[in-house]
Amino acid sequence: MSRRIASGWRVESRSGSQVVLVRGQPVNHVLHAFLTVFSCLVWGVVWVGLALVNRVEREALTVDAQGRIVTVSAP
DSSP states (O other): OOHHTTHHHHHHHHEEEEEEEEOOOOOOOHHHHHHOOOOOTTOOOOOOOOHHHHHOOEEEEEEOOSSSSSEEEOO
């Protein structure tokens, strides 16, 4: 888990035998809508690019009964 945190993942939630890690930030659509209107639609190109490229990734790490770490990718 420490390797994932070092590569940009952060802990979103934690319970007894499970931790959910997340990487990335969601796009702030309100801010980009304001900038698009303020710039007479020029900023819309940047907004569309960010919306297409930006992803939020989640992984759930669980410790099973034998002590092995099981990774499950989440949407």
